[in-house]
Amino acid sequence: MTALQIALAGYLAFGQPTGNYYEAITKHSGLQVIHADGAVTLRLRESGREEKTADGAKTVVVRLKDERYPFEMTRYVKTWGDCDVVETWSELKHGESGPVRLVRADSFAAPVAVTSETVRVMALTGKACNEAHVSYSTVGNGQIAELVSSAGTRNAWEANASMMVEFGEGVGEECGKVLGVALEWPGTSSRRVRRNWDGSVTEVFAGVDMTTGPYTLDPGVTFTTPKAVLVWSENGRGEISRQYHRWAHRHLMPHGYDLHPVLLNSWEGAYFSFTEKTLTDMMDGVKEMGGEMFVLDDGWFGRGKHARDEKNKAKAGLGDWYVNTVKLPHGLGWLADEAEKRGLKFGLWVEPEMANTRSWLAESHPEWILREEGRSLIRGRGKTQVVLDFTNPAVRDALFGQLDAVYSAIPSLAYVKWDCNANIWNPGSTFLAADRQPNLWYDYARGYCELMERFQSKRPHIMTQACASGGGRMDFGSLRYADEFWPSDCTDPYRRVFIQWGCSQFYPASAMACHVTASPNHQTKRETPLKYRFDVAMCGRLGFELHPKNMTKDEVSFAKTAVSDYKRIRPVVQCGDLYRLVSPYDKPLSSLMYADEAKNAAVLFALGLKIDGGRTEVLKLRGLDPKATYSVKEINCGAMLHASLPADGMTGADLMEKGIAVSLSGDYDSAVFDIRRMVWDR
Numbered sequence: 001m002t003a004l005q006i007a008l009a010g011y012l013a014f015g016q017p018t019g020n021y022y023e024a025i026t027k028h029s030g031l032q033v034i035h036a037d038g039a040v041t042l043r044l045r046e047s048g049r050e051e052k053t054a055d056g057a058k059t060v061v062v063r064l065k066d067e068r069y070p071f072e073m074t075r076y077v078k079t080w081g082d083c084d085v086v087e088t089w090s091e092l093k094h095g096e097s098g099p100v101r102l103v104r105a106d107s108f109a110a111p112v113a114v115t116s117e118t119v120r121v122m123a124l125t126g127k128a129c130n131e132a133h134v135s136y137s138t139v140g141n142g143q144i145a146e147l148v149s150s151a152g153t154r155n156a157w158e159a160n161a162s163m164m165v166e167f168g169e170g171v172g173e174e175c176g177k178v179l180g181v182a183l184e185w186p187g188t189s190s191r192r193v194r195r196n197w198d199g200s201v202t203e204v205f206a207g208v209d210m211t212t213g214p215y216t217l218d219p220g221v222t223f224t225t226p227k228a229v230l231v232w233s234e235n236g237r238g239e240i241s242r243q244y245h246r247w248a249h250r251h252l253m254p255h256g257y258d259l260h261p262v263l264l265n266s267w268e269g270a271y272f273s274f275t276e277k278t279l280t281d282m283m284d285g286v287k288e289m290g291g292e293m294f295v296l297d298d299g300w301f302g303r304g305k306h307a308r309d310e311k312n313k314a315k316a317g318l319g320d321w322y323v324n325t326v327k328l329p330h331g332l333g334w335l336a337d338e339a340e341k342r343g344l345k346f347g348l349w350v351e352p353e354m355a356n357t358r359s360w361l362a363e364s365h366p367e368w369i370l371r372e373e374g375r376s377l378i379r380g381r382g383k384t385q386v387v388l389d390f391t392n393p394a395v396r397d398a399l400f401g402q403l404d405a406v407y408s409a410i411p412s413l414a415y416v417k418w419d420c421n422a423n424i425w426n427p428g429s430t431f432l433a434a435d436r437q438p439n440l441w442y443d444y445a446r447g448y449c450e451l452m453e454r455f456q457s458k459r460p461h462i463m464t465q466a467c468a469s470g471g472g473r474m475d476f477g478s479l480r481y482a483d484e485f486w487p488s489d490c491t492d493p494y495r496r497v498f499i500q501w502g503c504s505q506f507y508p509a510s511a512m513a514c515h516v517t518a519s520p521n522h523q524t525k526r527e528t529p530l531k532y533r534f535d536v537a538m539c540g541r542l543g544f545e546l547h548p549k550n551m552t553k554d555e556v557s558f559a560k561t562a563v564s565d566y567k568r569i570r571p572v573v574q575c576g577d578l579y580r581l582v583s584p585y586d587k588p589l590s591s592l593m594y595a596d597e598a599k600n601a602a603v604l605f606a607l608g609l610k611i612d613g614g615r616t617e618v619l620k621l622r623g624l625d626p627k628a629t630y631s632v633k634e635i636n637c638g639a640m641l642h643a644s645l646p647a648d649g650m651t652g653a654d655l656m657e658k659g660i661a662v663s664l665s666g667d668y669d670s671a672v673f674d675i676r677r678m679v680w681d682r
């Protein structure tokens with residue numbers, strides 16, 4: 001079986017005759033509508049099918065028409081020759097006498113023809129500072145498992161827009177039948193898996209969440225579902241992850257396989273308290289350690305009484321994207337020049353979708369704020385944070401104009417961290433008509449994508465990070481316009497081991513921003529060694545989030561070596577194939593490795609958790625050439641080695657069959673190994 005076959009197997013629409021005496025029409029469906037005249041069923045018949053080829057991709061287009069109503073569905077199923085991933089989505093359009101209400105409009109809704117005794121659903125669920133926990137449910141016969149993310153903005157927290165459906169017992173990293181289902185969608189979404197009474201049929205659904213109310217679709221207007229991204233594996237979860245990573249690099253992320261820079265972000269090192277000197281000192285510090293970019297986080301904007309300064313902190317300024325010249329008298333262009341003088345690139349934090357009620361924008365345009373008429377406004381951070389109405393093009397234009405002016409003043413701007421720190425708690429829009437209020441959730445997400453795209457196409461060289469109070473925007477929808485996520489506001493490496501393990505199930509390592517921060521950790525107060533903080537952060541896109549002046553000389557010297565080691569392994573980590581070896585959910589350590597496609601280089605990580613009195617674990621590698629000889633060198637370790645390794649290297653077969661015995665000495669100990677094919681083997 002292939003993902004393509006699964007995607008082309010059909011589509012479950014409400015009311016479609018089944019030919020089955022007891023269940024004569026499809027009730028559990030992915031598409032359910034209320035026609036203009038109030039009728040509720042669909043009877044779609046295929047009216048045409050064609051195949052289109054463009055840019056190395058093949059798209060099958062299936063046209064369906066209702067037997068009675070002028071209602072059409074066009075399904076798209078897209079594949080590429082260089083990865084086993086399928087994108088599928090639909091367009092819905094009608095010519096009825098009035099609006100049709102979409103009660104459901106899933107991107108994918110089909111029975112999956114796999115016979116198996118058990119079906120389990122793996123999902124990533126969580127909350128702020130505790131994102132992407134791997135959770136499982138078993139779908140019993142006659143049952144439905146459902147995952148909904150309904151925040152409106154920070155949707156990935158509650159339930160990531162993805163799942164793996166596992167067929168049969170004993171599915172593991174390298175064995176078993178698994179269907180990966182993810183949505184290219186930053187908005188609210190749902191995923192369901194349903195088994196019939198005897199388990200002989202498993203139906204899988206994924207799409208926009210419509211529990212917030214049906215979407216009203218006018219005649220002649222096209223509703224496009226988000227893309228569902230499907231991967232099928234008969235070799236376990238690992239293959240699903242690798243396929244998603246490959247596809248994201250090749251066909252999704254704006255900068256594909258480009259290496260992501262080692263950067264220092266100012267947030268945890270300064271929060272709102274900084275002067276120009278604080279920032280240039282940070283630049284000096286990160287430059288000394290080998291960093292490549294400086295990113296100015298929150299606190300640089302707002303004017304007069306609404307300045308986002310040390311006094312107001314998060315209470316004011318959002319919506320007023322003008323540099324605060326009291327705090328930064330020389331402006332952002334000057335700061336970027338200071339970075340450039342030191343050989344660093346410059347990045348900037350923004351939060352375009354939000355306003356504080358204490359801002360000039362909110363005061364002059366109260367109608368631009370999402371709110372329900374006659375109800376008190378629910379406010380978020382600082383008791384003043386509200387969400388702007390991104391369904392309204394005028395709001396998006398205004399924000400584009402403000403930020404475009406800011407970016408124009410920084411010609412060397414190389415990176416933008418796009419944050420989003422509130423949910424849609426006041427689901428009301430003055431732009432949408434009274435009877436279209438439920439359209440808000442979908443239209444908002446489309447508005448966000450449209451603005452992201454506009455920024456991206458005007459300055460395509462800029463790398464964007466999608467942040468939403470941490471990992472609230474960890475989804476492929478955001479990754480189409482951004483190149484990375486901030487997976488969590490929790491930078492405690494112990495918690496990050498779990499968060500990153502979850503993130504890695506679908507998203508590539510280059511997209512996972514991982515910063516070394518101070519100890520004790522600001523969120524959990526946990527103390528961990530600097531080496532551990534580095535080793536955990538080196539599993540993804542390494543960066544810093546501290547003030548280097550608070551580091552000792554020894555720490556700076558350790559960091560210099562670690563950054564230079566990271567730069568050597570970076571291409572393999574950021575662009576290589578991931579193999580997860582030991583799960584932190586099974587043992588008090590996590591182990592994963594990356595290998596390049598040519599099997600010339602690999603990197604092995606062993607990250608201890610709470611290990612009383614030490615532990616030796618034999619780690620059997622994967623993804624190597626069994627016949628080749630590899631040098632194995634521990635890096636980032638100072639004098640204390642964690643494995644005894646033969647000086648003349650090891651064969652790929654030995655590394656994969658016998659493994660390396662890695663000894664971790666106690667809590668938060670860790671090891672990293674740089675593995676290279678020895679030259680004479682080439």
Ligand code: GLA
Pocket residue numbers: 267297298349419421467468469470486488489
């Ligand atoms: C959010 C982000 C943080 C930081 C702050 C700034 O919480 O997740 O990384 O940027 O906002 O206010």
